[in-house]
Amino acid sequence: xxxxxxxxxxxxxxxxxxxxxxxxxxxxxxxxxxxxxxxxxxxxxxxxxxxxxxxxxxxxxxxxxxxxxxxxxxxxxxxxxxxxxxxxxxxxxxxxxxxxxxxxxxxxxxxxxxxxxxxxxxxxxxxxxxxxxxxxxxxxxxxxxxxxxxxxxxxxxxxxxxxxxxxxxxxxxxxxxxxxxxxxxxxxxxxxxxxxx
Amino acid sequence: xxxxxxxxxxxxxxxxxxxxxxxxxxxxxxxxxxxxxxxxxxxxxxxxxxxxxxxxxxxxxxxxxxxxxxxxxxxxxxxxxxxxxxxxxxxxxxxxxxxxxxxxxxxxxxxxxxxxxxxxxxxxxxxxxxxxxxxxxxxxxxxxxxxxxxxxxxxxxxxxxxxxxxxxxxxxxxxxxxxxxxxxxxxxxxxxxxxx
Numbered sequence: 001x002x003x004x005x006x007x008x009x010x011x012x013x014x015x016x017x018x019x020x021x022x023x024x025x026x027x028x029x030x031x032x033x034x035x036x037x038x039x040x041x042x043x044x045x046x047x048x049x050x051x052x053x054x055x056x057x058x059x060x061x062x063x064x065x066x067x068x069x070x071x072x073x074x075x076x077x078x079x080x081x082x083x084x085x086x087x088x089x090x091x092x093x094x095x096x097x098x099x100x101x102x103x104x105x106x107x108x109x110x111x112x113x114x115x116x117x118x119x120x121x122x123x124x125x126x127x128x129x130x131x132x133x134x135x136x137x138x139x140x141x142x143x144x145x146x147x148x149x150x151x152x153x154x155x156x157x158x159x160x161x162x163x164x165x166x167x168x169x170x171x172x173x174x175x176x177x178x179x180x181x182x183x184x185x186x187x188x189x190x191x192x193x194x195x196x197x
Numbered sequence: 198x199x200x201x202x203x204x205x206x207x208x209x210x211x212x213x214x215x216x217x218x219x220x221x222x223x224x225x226x227x228x229x230x231x232x233x234x235x236x237x238x239x240x241x242x243x244x245x246x247x248x249x250x251x252x253x254x255x256x257x258x259x260x261x262x263x264x265x266x267x268x269x270x271x272x273x274x275x276x277x278x279x280x281x282x283x284x285x286x287x288x289x290x291x292x293x294x295x296x297x298x299x300x301x302x303x304x305x306x307x308x309x310x311x312x313x314x315x316x317x318x319x320x321x322x323x324x325x326x327x328x329x330x331x332x333x334x335x336x337x338x339x340x341x342x343x344x345x346x347x348x349x350x351x352x353x354x355x356x357x358x359x360x361x362x363x364x365x366x367x368x369x370x371x372x373x374x375x376x377x378x379x380x381x382x383x384x385x386x387x388x389x390x391x392x393x
Contacts (some may be wrong), residue, residue: 011244029266036262044255054259062270129250136247150212151247152255158213176201179240182247 004015017074028068028086031077032061038163039085041152052096060088073147094117135185143178146171198226207237211244 014033019027032039034142043056063084119139136144157171164171184190198206206223207217215223226233257264287293 009253025270029270032266033262037256038261040255041251044251050254050258053255054265057259058265058269058272061266062273065269065273128246131253132246132250134268136250140251147247148251149257151244151251154248172205172209172214175212179208179243180204183239183243186243 013077014075017071017077018084020068020150021071023069025065028065029048031081032064035078035081037153038149038155040082042082042085042087042145045141045148046086047093047096052092056085056089059092063088064096078163081166082163099101111144131186132182135182138185139178139181143174146174147182150175198222198230203230203233203236207240210237211241277376 013031016027016031025090039057039060040053043053043060044050047053047056060081064081068082070075073080136147139147145164146160147153149163155163157168158173160166160171161168204218205222206215206226208221209224226236309344
């Protein structure tokens with residue numbers, strides 16, 4: 001069930017989306033800023049590379065500015081933005097897959113940053129993080145998507161369901177399964193066949 | 198409680214989405230099942246680590262939102278429009294549409310009637326009678342006697358811009374007609390009674 005504050009936020013968002021659709025740039029900027037974090041998470045889920053998130057975000061912003069007038073239902077701004085973001089991220093990934101990675105880029109991407117704070121001191125922690133990173137990266141897309149949205153800004157199940165246009169139960173089940181898969185990967189337990197849901 | 202149910206409850210608990218009834222069930226299970234406590238601890242740790250990792254890798258990386266949005270606005274081909282009346286093309290504006298419709302009607306009317314003689318109608322004693330076109334000869338009219346002329350004619354004579362009103366009797370119908378004679382009147386066919 002939706003909380004009153006969620007309902008109020010949704011009303012505000014619908015009003016902003018309505019204004020943005022009618023050409024109000026300030027309203028659109030406000031909307032993009034409000035949805036910034038999960039948008040980043042969604043792109044990260046597709047690209048799996050944080051260094052290219054900004055390029056895709058900019059492309060999404062341009063698309064949103066140019067296509068906002070095509071938004072039919074202002075109350076469904078989040079699903080609309082999700083579709084725009086997914087398409088932009090997939091298109092970017094496809095473009096990048098054609099471009100061969102330079103050797104120095106490859107080496108740099110696989111080596112830990114020596115200037116990072118506490119990199120040497122927290123080696124165990126870093127190893128754990130890398131293991132977790134690997135486990136999250138190996139999740140099927142739909143599970144990773146829900147998992148990242150949940151952990152990036154502690155979105156509620158209802159918000160995730162609205163953003164991804166899926167049911168609340170599906171969000172709940174995907175989160176449980178994603179956690180189970182990550183847990184099994186980190187503890188070396190075998191993971192069962194991934195269910196379809 | 199089976200393992201799947203326990204995982205669902207723990208997951209809801211660590212995401213702060215658990216209901217009071219579910220919380221009671223979970224508490225009871227945690228008290229009686231040490232494995233459930235271990236699972237809870239492990240999943241809480243996983244949540245914290247995941248949040249930390251995603252925060253470092255995604256949230257804290259990259260340029261601020263305002264910078265990227267500003268750049269996008271600068272690059273966007275769509276013209277920027279601030280608050281105010283939304284842009285609407287003329288064909289979506291009802292006032293423009295109505296004006297176009299009226300103008301079109303006017304043009305069609307002029308085009309259809311172009312070159313045709315003007316049909317005039319007039320009323321006399323409440324009866325509407327059709328008048329012949331200006332460029333066609335009028336039926337013979339007779340000016341009535343001077344005694345029957347109204348003072349109106351005399352008043353209008355004072356104003357040089359006004360027309361002169363003459364009263365005629367139609368021989369065929371016997372009806373009296375007032376004819377306004379302008380200085381540039383095109384009415385030519387008038388028959389006068391010689392008795393006047």
